[in-house]
Amino acid sequence: MEVRCRAPGKIILAGEHAVVHGAAAIAASIDLYTEVRISLHPSGQENELLELDLKDMGLNLSWPCSQLKEVLGDCSADGSVLVSCTSEKLELLSGLVAQKNMPQENVQLNSGLYAFLFLYTSILGYKPGKAVVTSELPMGSGLGSSASFCVALSGALIALSEGFSLKTKEKKDQFSFRKNDLELISKWAFEGEKIIHGKPSGIDNTVSTFGNMIKFKKELKTTNPMMPLNSTTPLKMLITDTRVGRNTKSLVSSVSERVLRHPDTMSSVFNAINSISDELALLVESPAEYKVEVSEKEEKLKELMQMNQGLLQCIGVSHESIETVVRTTMKEKLVSKLTGAGGGGCVLTFVPTLLSAAVTEKVISELEQCGFRCFMVEVGGPGVQVFPC
Numbered sequence: 011m012e013v014r015c016r017a018p019g020k021i022i023l024a025g026e027h028a029v030v031h032g033a034a035a036i037a038a039s040i041d042l043y044t045e046v047r048i049s050l051h052p053s054g055q056e057n058e059l060l061e062l063d064l065k066d067m068g069l070n071l072s073w074p075c076s077q078l079k080e081v082l083g084d085c086s087a088d089g090s091v092l093v094s095c096t097s098e099k100l101e102l103l104s105g106l107v108a109q110k111n112m113p114q115e116n117v118q119l120n121s122g123l124y125a126f127l128f129l130y131t132s133i134l135g136y137k138p139g140k141a142v143v144t145s146e147l148p149m150g151s152g153l154g155s156s157a158s159f160c161v162a163l164s165g166a167l168i169a170l171s172e173g174f175s176l177k178t179k180e181k182k183d184q185f186s187f188r189k190n191d192l193e194l195i196s197k198w199a200f201e202g203e204k205i206i207h208g209k210p211s212g213i214d215n216t217v218s219t220f221g222n223m224i225k226f227k228k229e230l231k232t233t234n235p236m237m238p239l240n241s242t243t244p245l246k247m248l249i250t251d252t253r254v255g256r257n258t259k260s261l262v263s264s265v266s267e268r269v270l271r272h273p274d275t276m277s278s279v280f281n282a283i284n285s286i287s288d289e290l291a292l293l294v295e296s297p298a299e300y301k302v303e304v305s306e307k308e309e310k311l312k313e314l315m316q317m318n319q320g321l322l323q324c325i326g327v328s329h330e331s332i333e334t335v336v337r338t339t340m341k342e343k344l345v346s347k348l349t350g351a352g353g354g355g356c357v358l359t360f361v362p363t364l365l366s367a368a369v370t371e372k373v374i375s376e377l378e379q380c381g382f383r384c385f386m387v388e389v390g391g392p393g394v395q396v397f398p399c
């Protein structure tokens with residue numbers, strides 16, 4: 011049995027970090043994906059293995075299924091029953107990964123490996139199999155690589171779990187998940203994100219699962235925290251990868267520490283960010299039919315992004331490299347803001363409809379001279395998808 015699943019990365023247009031503390035945020039999927047292909051081997055053979063092939067990193071890891079069972083103990087392995095990773099289990103998972111003596115430069119991968127082992131064994135138990143992972147997303151750069159990995163993995167595992175059948179689309183040989191399955195996949199991915207991030211808001215796994223553009227607010231406990239947005243104009247974004255490494259877990263915890271030191275001030279900043287997200291949500295859904303309306307709308311969008319970047323700097327998650335991108339693009343009156351956790355990683359620059367190709371090229375060339383990598387993304391595509399093998 012074999013299945014292939016892919017899930018997109020994301021950009022956050024407004025509200026990162028503040029969303030962890032209850033404010034609204036706006037996120038959209040992008041056309042860069044992580045793909046996970048899992049094949050199950052027949053059970054009852056000798057030397058059964060669980061294998062993980064991280065293609066982009068050239069890393070091949072495997073664990074004997076009998077060892078996983080011995081270390082992790084009996085588990086119910088039911089994809090429909092959600093469980094969280096306890097700190098005791100995390101300790102056991104870290105022992106299983108430590109045995110592999112991974113090279114020091116791959117140490118940041120450990121949390122992804124814990125999430126892999128946790129999700130696989132919680133959903134499929136100790137069934138022998140092989141997972142092959144490839145990703146178009148730069149890892150640890152703010153484009154939601156961790157969430158797209160957890161969503162694609164959870165999708166493949168759920169599709170292979172017992173009693174599960176995929177909905178057949180009208181077109182022959184095409185399958186899709188049902189709405190309930192998508193909710194389950196997003197929840198499992200959230201459990202994986204908790205292992206990688208510590209304290210995720212859930213926005214990244216939600217947008218990677220459902221795709222398009224969403225407004226997300228954790229406080230909406232009575233209803234779904236996710237509200238789909240119907241963007242009326244296509245948004246063109248230039249992404250600049252500063253190539254400055256960072257990790258979301260430590261940035262999220264540095265913001266929480268600042269909240270402890272300045273609770274009232276930080277709460278006011280989060281309120282301001284919440285208003286930016288509210289305004290942005292109204293703006294992207296508002297119709298703009300004529301050139302003048304489009305450019306007014308774009309001016310407002312730029313201003314909101316600019317204010318959000320200022321507030322992100324104020325909560326301590328900007329970085330010299332991000333500020334260089336902001337200054338460089340501003341020379342051409344273009345607005346940029348960090349996306350995701352910040353501290354380096356990727357920066358978004360809004361590309362207005364009427365911007366000439368010559369100006370875009372000039373800006374890209376200047377950014378590349380600083381050692382950054384630039385690329386354009388399509389915003390608001392599909393979420394998790396499953397393909398027959």
Ligand SMILES: Nc1ncnc2c1ncn2[C@@H]1O[C@H](COP(=O)(O)OP(=O)(O)OP(=O)(O)O)[C@@H](O)[C@H]1O
Nearest residue numbers: 118119122150151152153154155156257258350351
């Ligand atoms: N393709 C992958 N294979 C294995 N692990 C991955 C993969 N992609 C991401 N990860 C795990 O996720 C970690 C990066 O997650 P992190 O949340 O810090 O960054 P991000 O998700 O790219 O950015 P952001 O959360 O700001 O959007 C990696 O260090 C690794 O542990």
Ligand SMILES: C[C@@](O)(CCO)CC(=O)[O-]
Nearest residue numbers: 026027210211212350351
């Ligand atoms: C920094 C953060 O707000 C976004 C990371 O993409 C963390 C989260 O919401 O889980």
Ligand SMILES: [Mg+2]
Nearest residue numbers: 154156157258
């Ligand atoms: Mg992440």
